[in-house]
Amino acid sequence: MTTAKRRARVRAPELVGRGWLNTGDEQVALRDLRGKIVLLDFWTFCCINCLHVLDELRPLEKEFEDVLVTIGVHSPKFVHEADPDALKAAVERYEVHHPVLDDPELTTWQNYAVKAWPTLVLVDPEGYVVHVAAGEGHVEALRTVIGELVAEHEEKGTLHRGSGPYVAPAPESTTLRFPAKAVVTPAGTILVSDSAHHSIVELEADGETLIRRIGTGERGRADGLHPTFSEPAGLTLVPNTHGYDVVVADTVNHLLRGIDLATGEVTTLAGTGEQWRDGETDGPADKIDLTSPWDVAWWNGGVAIAMAGNHTLGFFDPVSNTVSRLAGTTVEGINDGPAAEAFFAQTSGLAADGDRLWMVDSETSALRYLENGEVTTVVGKGLFAFGHKDGDADEALLQHPLGVTVLADHSVAISDTYNNAVRRYDPETNALTTIATDVAEPSDALVVGDELLVVASAAHRLERFSAAATRVNGEAHQVKRPSTDIAPGEFELAVVFTPPTGTKLDDRYGPSTRLEITSSPPELILEGAGVTTELVRALRINDSVTNGVLHVVAQAASCSDDPADEHPVCRLTRQDWGVPVRVVADAPSRLPLLMGGMDEAAPSGT
Missing domain, CATH: 2.120.10.30 (TolB, C-terminal domain)
Known part of the structure; x- marks a missing residue:
């Protein structure tokens, strides 16, 4: 069991914030959750990676519902996200079915030494931090650790089964619930993606009178005359030469769907239903993974796709029935120039x-x-400037x-x-x-x-x-x-990744890791920027630049390591960081960023 390998136990800092959602107006303290396994999800509702994690966690929460308490710690990036009413709306919009701590001053964020959205922290039934991971794709590792904790604390008598502090808010009934995008149909009616109702609504030209609803209202991905969607967003009209008039960005399903307006029938046009993490981006439309398509637009004989999930643009060709990369590198930021070299940052609207x-x-x-x-x-002006x-x-x-x-x-x-x-x-x-x-x-x-x-x-x-x-x-x-102080001159950046229990780094087809480092401004890094296959990088930091942002993209491929398994289960872990830094003499000359495991990223609180 991995419990024998864990470092000295660190007491989880208490949860501090402005208030709570999804608790029936009750306060929640970690000390009141002794006997439960607690999963802290540090998120902010603008962040597409955070939204991915919300969906990844749903089956895990169901599987361990009598022993696991998930708590969302909302630590905002944008000013608007610090508005309590905006947070309340987001919790409903994204169907967050666990308690949420409102942490507008990033107090709990700092107490847990968090450096990236999303970050996941597991706290054992005795109140100690046992696992930390940043980014997406950690569900299998979490399942393993939670399973170990259940066995360990049942044996010790320190596990308490039963319900947690979640209290569902009273539902509200409206024709539309968090609508996302709209188009005018050839008949002059208005078609609206009714995101939180998981359907497409057709309204009269007045924009109010309901004509019909396409979709059952349940979250799903069924085609036909009784279709289901999952938080659909972008809509675009297309020439009806292939049996559909409208293309829908079915965001959480990672699909493009087609609608025949005459019948209301829905078909799947592109995507596999799996989220793209790595691999092919060009090929037959039904064989290529998409990632959170947020908007679509008919352009130059095909459908341009705002692929918010990996900061790229895609293109669906309905004639050849293929999908391809239109622009972007998957690095998040602003970089102009040739389409293949451009950086994007969660493109969400197209025209x-x-x-x-x-x-x-x-x-x-x-x-x-x-x-x-x-x-x-x-x-x-960049990832951290707005107004x-x-x-x-x-x-x-x-x-x-x-x-x-x-x-x-x-x-x-x-x-x-x-x-x-x-x-x-x-x-x-x-x-x-x-x-x-x-x-x-x-x-x-x-x-x-x-x-x-x-x-x-x-x-x-x-x-x-x-x-x-x-x-x-x-x-x-x-x-x-808060900025992280770093030293000028020779500097080491290390991404810390420990393969989940029962797995090992997969180097069968070449290097299993990749690290890309850039900066804003570019002159912050004098030497060492770019791409390598090692997760530790020697940099030289410019002492004439006082503030900036380190942009880090890391990924690691790991597979199950059972020699008897002919077909090992493999997964790719990936995380983007935008770390605000301040260059200060006598500051640390090494920055560890945790992607998975415990190692050096234990909370700073006591």
Whole structure:
């Protein structure tokens, strides 16, 4: 058993925050959970990797429901995410069925020495930290450790079975629940992806009167006349030459689905239903894994796909029935230039205007476009800068936009989601202005006559606005996440990964690990940036740069190591970090980042 290999036990710090959700207004303390295995999920609701983990954990929570208590620790990145009402909405939107601690000052985050969203921490029934892992793909390792803890603490008599502190909130009934995207059909009706109802809704042209619902409302992936979806988002009209009129980004299913508007029949067009983690990106549409497709747009004879889950753009060709990588490298950030070399950051909205494909990258609060094979950023300064500021695009700021819409004059409307605003960018003047404020998390907009019909997602309805613009001089913000002090000169960055119990690193087909390191600004790293197959890297840090961000992407492949197993079970663990750093003399000259296991990343609290 791995329990014999664990280091000296570290007491889990108490949970400190502003308040609790999903507990019936009761406070929860770790000391009250003695006898339970506690899984802390450090997340923030803007983060696509965090949303992936929510879905990964659902079967684990069910399997161990009488011994495991999952607690989401919400430590926000954006200002909007620190709003308690916004957090309450997100907990409902993403069907979080466990208690959530509101940690707006990142107090518990710091007490557990967390450096990345998402991070998972297991606490044993006696209140000690026994396992820490960052990123996605840790369910099998968690299942193994939890199973060991159950056996160990049942034998000791320190395991208490029974229900936990989760209290389901009272459900609310509305026609739409967190709608995501919308399109106008050829008949003039409005088609809306009703995300939290896992269905597609058709409304009259007034945007209110229900005509029909396509989908049973249950989470699933069934095709046919009684289809199911899982948090569908993007919609685009396509020429009906293959038996469907609309393509849907079925986000949590990692699929593209087609809808025949005449019959309401749904078919699966692309994806396997498995989330892409590594491997092929180009090939037959039903053989290639997708990852959280968030929006789609008919462009240049096919469907462009905002692949939010791995920070790339994809392309579905309905004639050849293939999927391919359109742009991006999977590194999260802003990098313009040739499409194959560009960095994106959770692209969440697309709109085609001739040969130009407009997009918004939510995590860099950026407006960008792809044209003639080149990516150009219009608004956006990086992963940690955002705000609500109009004016020249070089100085203007957005906050986690999810939608972009081409207007009649070729300007674009931006659904500036976390500013609760709709903005307008004019390419002729290079200026950003504000069309509307106090819109509850707009996520898309349609041009209907002289008006904009806006998907007000958190208000659960569509709202109409004039396209007239005003000017807002709001505040600029930086992510308040604490910086890590690092030393200038010779420096070591180490990604710590311990293969889960019963597995080993898989080097049958070459190196089993990969590490990519870049920085903002690029001159922060004088030597050592780039890609290697080792998880430890020697860098040289520039002493003339005082602040910056280290961008780290690591992955490791591991397989079961039973010699008798002819077909070992393999998995890929992957994590992205954006670590804000401050270059300080006499600071540590080594930075460990934990991807899986315990090793050096024990909590700093006592």
